Amino acid sequence: MSAPIGVVGGGAWGTALAQVAAGAGHAVRLWAREADVVAGINDIRENAAFLPGIELSRAIEATQDWSALADARAILIVTPAQHMRAVLGHLRDHTAPLILCSKGIEAGTLLPLHEVARQAVPGAPIAVLSGPTFAHEVAAGLPTAVTLAAEDADLAADLAALVAQPTFRPYASTDVIGAEIGGAVKNVLAIACGVVDGAGLGQNARAALIARGFAEMTRFGLARGARAETLAGLSGLGDLVLTSSSTSSRNFSLGRGIGAGTPAAALLENRRTVAEGAHTAPVLREAAAQASVDMPITEAVCALLEGAPVTATIDRLLSRPLRTEA
Ligand SMILES: NC(=O)c1ccc[n+]([C@@H]2O[C@H](COP(=O)([O-])OP(=O)(O)OC[C@H]3O[C@@H](n4cnc5c(N)ncnc54)[C@H](O)[C@@H]3O)[C@@H](O)[C@H]2O)c1
């Protein structure tokens, strides 16, 4: 039997990716933080806390023991972005490739996650997997495609082949920063689209916001070294289209609640699942200021998360001076 695939993170996405890896024929070791998640996966083949209703493969063994990942041939990292550095501290001496599947930018350092991983696990090759992927659809075997990026083109192709299934098609890329920026920024834009929906501003407004949001993602991405074609691909525009129009998105739903008049603080209090856009927005605003990139939609989302009134925030966005589209 070949070496197992490791997965770190027993939330919805880590569990769905464990199911994908098992479906691709691998033994899978899934490290989860919660004892109830580990017990549920091993005993009744279900992650009732984060991915209820999906029968999980017997090839998945859940654990809270870091040493169970020692012989993994590759490890998928799927914790919330702001916890990634702390979690990777447990893997410091690993040399197997790490595939980062989380979406965000580290607060404080403003580093993209692949640079966090490079610092935290210096001996491991780093790759990024990102794209339009609602966990429950992927776990149910519905089809999608993702970007799998590594600086080394051969590594990207090898890792893509390792996790591919007919219903899970990774497209290899060498644009690591591009794959990361699309996923991080779309979560913030999804909150904005949810606000438009919750406030009843109509479908034209949402389409305009998606287009101007994509312009914002592109400006920021290009300033940080991303390639335009990656931003227009699966991990950028593809994921933006998905998340900005569906209540299956935690970020869109958060925005919808804000738009309908519930304070952001109340919506964020005591949640067990993560809406990454709420954590990414202030970090993105700071990173954009540092790069001298204008991101008015991101600024509006930050204001709403900080408690600004919905109508006044939308009015401010709509009354910006007219400009050219390019
Ligand atoms: N759910 C999806 O459909 C999906 C798809 C693609 C990418 N992602 C990304 O994957 C990442 C994980 O999201 P998810 O949906 O699996 O999470 P989730 O909302 O289902 O679960 C929350 C996760 O956070 C973990 N957590 C909470 N506090 C923690 C701490 N202090 N240290 C370490 N871990 C902690 C929990 O153990 C749990 O795994 C996010 O960056 C998300 O944007 C999610």
Ligand SMILES: O=P(O)(O)OC[C@H](O)CO
């Ligand atoms: O539920 P969301 O908003 O975190 O979105 C999940 C994934 O990122 C979609 O690709």
